Amino acid sequence: MKKYIVLFLVFSFGLNAQEKLNVYFDFDKHNLNEQAIKTINTWIAEGKNYQVTKLYGFCDFKGTNSYNDTLALKRVNEVYNFLRESKIEVLKDIEIRGFGEDFKQSKIQDENRRVTIIYTSKIDKVVEEPTKPVEKQFAEKIKSAKKGDLLKLDNIYFYNNSAKVVTKSEPILYELLCVMVDNPTLKIEIQGHICCKRPDEPEVISTARARAVYNYLIRNKIDRTRMSFKGYGVSRPIHPIPEKNALEEDDNRRVEILVKEK
Structure with a gap:
């Protein structure tokens, strides 16, 4: 007998009033620094439908005035x-x-070196989604898993240098959601990994991607005490970096689920 569940998912209706996000720059620089990228990716990982x-x-x-206008x-x-590039509208x-x-000007000069993003976000409203059959692939992995097991979340993809999940990967998030609903005692850590970078580079993007998965589950009513997230950057590659080919890059660029309690 097929198993069915009814889930309450977040959909969007209408637009909020305009909001803003400030992104700060280093002195006399126009390139995004590590903190600026983290700020934007954290904002993206909140998962709302933004329109800038x-x-x-x-x-x-x-x-000079002319120099600063250009900068x-x-x-x-x-x-x-x-x-x-992050596929934000x-x-x-x-x-x-x-x-x-x-x-x-602010008396604090660091606050003056910025770009202000003005945006709207669609209002979140909880509605009942039509009944769907539970996916089996990840559920089978969880069924045989024990505390401490690390399970790869297959076919979860993000846009380049972004925490935004590509559309074709949304069913994978739904499958994970089904597993969390069906296993109410399950506690997990969501782990993000990236590829193609030097081992000493920061873990900004991998953390933002893990947070994006975490936020998706939170928005769909999974208790936050059952979950945590962490980005490992390139510190735990499956294949040595630099990778030899695109297949090795795909293997290293992944999200894994650590079973903490079951």
Whole structure:
């Protein structure tokens, strides 16, 4: 007899009022630094359906007006490209402005070196999804797993340098959700891994990806006390880095589930 469950999933209706996110830059730089990338990826990992409507660039007062105007626009362009690569919806007629130093400056100079992302997010509303059969592949792994086992979440893919899950991987998240619903005593750690980087590089993206899976389960009413997440960067590769081919890169770029309690 097939097993069916009814789940309450998060869908989106309407738009909220405009919100903003500030991304900060190093002195006299327009490239996104580690903290800026982490800020954006953490925002993306919250999993809302964003639409970016405005991008405003700012600088501190050091340098000429002309230089700062150009630097502000370069910062905006850097953020714009990162958002597009991360598959975040950007309004076609987005308002882009570089204020340079021509605004009310903060006494804290670090706060003046920024890009402000103005966006809307669709309102989350809980609705009942039609009954679906439970997926079996990951469920079978969990059935035979014991405490301490590490299970790969197959076919979970993200956009390049992003924590946004590609559309074709959404059924895998749903399968994990089904497993968590069917096994109410199961406690897990969600582990993120990346490929192709030097072992001494930070774990920003891998952490954001693990958090994205965690947030998906939270939004769908899984108790947060049953879960944790951690990014391991490239510290635990299956194949040595640099990888020899694309297949090895795919193996290293993964999400794994550690069974903590069952």
